[in-house]
Amino acid sequence: MTITLKDIAKISGVSAATVSRVLSDDPRISGATREKVLARIRESGYRVNDIARSLKTRRTNTIGFIAPLLAEEFFMTVAQGVEDELRAQGFHMLIASSKEDPRIECECIELMTRRWVDGLILIPCAGDGSRLARLAKSRVPLVLVDRLLKGFRADAVVVDNAQGTRRAVARLMERGITRVGFIGASRKISTARDRYRGYVQAHRDHGIALDPAIVKFGDFHQESGYGLMRELAAMKRPAGGVFIANHYMYLGAAQYLLESGNIYRHDYAIINFDEMSATPVIRLAKLTVSQPSREIGAGAARMILGRVRGERTGPPETLTLGTGLVAHDDAYSLNSMINKPGA
Amino acid sequence: MTITLKDIAKISGVSAATVSRVLSDDPRISGATREKVLARIRESGYRVNDIARSLKTRRTNTIGFIAPLLAEEFFMTVAQGVEDELRAQGFHMLIASSKEDPRIECECIELMTRRWVDGLILIPCAGDGSRLARLAKSRVPLVLVDRLLKGFRADAVVVDNAQGTRRAVARLMERGITRVGFIGASRKISTARDRYRGYVQAHRDHGIALDPAIVKFGDFHQESGYGLMRELAAMKRPAGGVFIANHYMYLGAAQYLLESGNIYRHDYAIINFDEMSATPVIRLAKLTVSQPSREIGAGAARMILGRVRGERTGPPETLTLGTGLVAHDDAYSLNSMINKPGA
DNA sequence: CTGTTAGCGCATTCAA
DNA sequence: TTGAATGCGCTAACAG
Numbered sequence A, B: 001m002t003i004t005l006k007d008i009a010k011i012s013g014v015s016a017a018t019v020s021r022v023l024s025d026d027p028r029i030s031g032a033t034r035e036k037v038l039a040r041i042r043e044s045g046y047r048v049n050d051i052a053r054s055l056k057t058r059r060t061n062t063i064g065f066i067a068p069l070l071a072e073e074f075f076m077t078v079a080q081g082v083e084d085e086l087r088a089q090g091f092h093m094l095i096a097s098s099k100e101d102p103r104i105e106c107e108c109i110e111l112m113t114r115r116w117v118d119g120l121i122l123i124p125c126a127g128d129g130s131r132l133a134r135l136a137k138s139r140v141p142l143v144l145v146d147r148l149l150k151g152f153r154a155d156a157v158v159v160d161n162a163q164g165t166r167r168a169v170a171r172l173m174e175r176g177i178t179r180v181g182f183i184g185a186s187r188k189i190s191t192a193r194d195r196y197r198g199y200v201q202a203h204r205d206h207g208i209a210l211d212p213a214i215v216k217f218g219d220f221h222q223e224s225g226y227g228l229m230r231e232l233a234a235m236k237r238p239a240g241g242v243f244i245a246n247h248y249m250y251l252g253a254a255q256y257l258l259e260s261g262n263i264y265r266h267d268y269a270i271i272n273f274d275e276m277s278a279t280p281v282i283r284l285a286k287l288t289v290s291q292p293s294r295e296i297g298a299g300a301a302r303m304i305l306g307r308v309r310g311e312r313t314g315p316p317e318t319l320t321l322g323t324g325l326v327a328h329d330d331a332y333s334l335n336s337m338i339n340k341p342g343a
Numbered sequence C: 001c002t003g004t005t006a007g008c009g010c011a012t013t014c015a016a
Numbered sequence D: 001t002t003g004a005a006t007g008c009g010c011t012a013a014c015a016g
Helices: A005-012 A014-023 A033-042 A050-057 A073-087 A102-114 A130-137 A161-175 A190-203 A222-233 A249-262 A293-308 A334-342 B005-014 B015-021 B030-043 B050-057 B072-088 B104-113 B130-138 B161-174 B190-205 B222-233 B247-260 B293-308 B332-340
Strands: A064-065 A092-097 A120-124 A142-145 A154-159 A181-186 A213-217 A241-244 A271-273 A284-290 A316-321 A326-327 B062-067 B092-097 B120-121 B141-146 B155-159 B179-185 B214-218 B241-244 B269-273 B285-292 B318-321 B324-327
Touching: A005 A014, A005 A033, A005 A241, A050 B050, A064 A073, A064 A102, A064 A293, A064 B161, A073 A092, A073 B120, A092 B092, A102 A120, A102 A130, A102 B155, A120 A293, A130 A142, A142 A293, A154 A161, A154 A293, A161 A181, A161 A190, A161 A241, A161 A271, A161 A284, A161 A326, A181 A190, A181 A249, A181 B318, A190 A213, A213 A222, A222 A241, A241 A249, A249 A271, A271 B269, A284 B072, A293 A316, A293 A326, A316 B130, B005 B015, B015 B030, B030 B222, B062 B072, B062 B293, B062 B318, B062 B332, B072 B092, B072 B293, B072 B332, B092 B104, B092 B285, B104 B120, B104 B130, B120 B293, B155 B161, B155 B293, B161 B190, B161 B241, B161 B269, B161 B285, B179 B222, B179 B247, B190 B214, B214 B222, B222 B241, B222 B247, B241 B247, B269 B318, B293 B318
Parallel strands: A064 A092, A064 A120, A120 A142, A142 A154, A154 A316, A181 A213, A181 A241, A241 A271, A271 A284, B062 B092, B062 B120, B120 B141, B141 B155, B155 B318, B179 B214, B179 B241, B241 B269, B269 B285
Antiparallel strands: A284 A326, B285 B324
16 A cells, blocks of 8 residues: 555645656746645655656666676676766666676676666676677667677777786886786687787787797686696796786686795796785785776766766767776795795 | 557457466467467567566566675675576566665665565664664565664574684684684674674683783774784784684785784784685685675575565564684794795 | 646456 | 456646
């Protein structure tokens, strides 16, 4: 027995339309009736039924957000940025994870679309954009975040992964470390591809030949980083440095170095990508490429709302944010570890 | 101009009611018409409008999930557990974060309720349950997760925080470490309170007097752990061990110990609460109390669905899961650090 | 400034 | 087994 707008109309002695107008702050309503109606609303504990409203207006004030996983700090920091911005603008957020599986991703999109989300923010999984063709043809605005899709133009918010990587690797080279290993992920993912590209560019910039033997591709997860670091460490001619393409691979690599005791034997100059809450505690990396993850999310939210509100029309735009580069002079190293304990 | 159920009825030469029945797998529909209608649906690319359906059925197949923050691994691992279970059962998840602010929390609840969520899973912020009185009186099922609220009975999924802490601290005491410091959070949060209780119990169990000077309360965040660890380290008579009440405080404490170089001077026997992805890499703790975070989420999802479907009625139930205790024999320590580099 | 009218797209009585 | 009629709660013309 929920109380409806019509009930309010009745007990206020006005029409339903008037109540509706009060609810939506229609300017051409007299102060008197507005007060009266608001009073009845307050007394009665009436609450709008957003579903009914949506059926009529064809807008749900809801944005869908789909990420490969929920329990990853980068994705969820982006999500937090999105949510903050959306809530500030009166929007809801429907969330789902694709498990890096295009089929699940499609299913999520389908379900959210059925629920009439006003727009969709997507951190896509690997592959090209063909699976999104139908969505693109529908009228539902879409913003791609973090990763781009081959052969698919859409609004997007990304960082300059190639440039961030290139600069970091170059920095190492300028310090005289020319043999730098690479621990990355499948190039079916644009960020993985671009980070690899930046790594290659740095070599070209410095006229250094790239040794394929120390270039390893895995899958952005901890186990992968662990395994690839082990491979790298097993080489007869070890690398002087290593670029590790994301936070979880860095965790895995670090775990290997610590568990194996390798860290006490060889002083790798490590570059890691992503500055997360645990980064200051790991302290194995000399250089960290950071991303403004929260801003990425906020930017995506603003972008989608621009479309939803019709403030922005026309061809897709891409917002490219820059990366940061943080040097850790306090990183562990063979030398510092030998020296410090004496202190 | 989206195509509707009525359109399908027309092109199929049947009534809207029939199409509706086909859509909901009504058993008393002839195989022939069912096939025919399904064919038209497929050809036309028709898709149900869930909003209209919800207005009619008063169910949205959507569960709201509210956590203090999105970008924290524990909360999001719970969220992942919830989402997996919900999606398997055909439900959506609306998500929001309260920022540990009861006012924002209330606002989120209000907004989700207006959108007719079928149920609400809440990791509440500090305080008592009075703010939820209205929600409790409404017909919307609620499941509390992780934290309980004083003076408020509701379905809940928690772990035995006191027991987990008690056992871990006891373990340290049995190894002869009797002076154990405490780094915890505000006792306005039930988990913080219970972990403190477990710490106190361990002392009582072993007949050890508790020294208030080494018991510190902060706020579950990194900065707090950092600051409290510094206070502890500054004591003239240092503790032999420290219990640190959650992952982020542990990160902060670890950061302090490393930055200050204190770790090279004093070998704290550390217990930390929560096993997260970075835990194996930090390696400062000798003992870790783990929680089945994903299972907590899955359990909460099952619990709320039981209510939503009316399979479960009657008084609130509490599902209490156990904690794990992991020993890290490979943890750093002053001795290991001095010895290893020689290798 | 306010009321009347007419649906939004679907599920569900009640008849047939 | 199927159809016709009705309304969920709200907004948006169009009048007045």
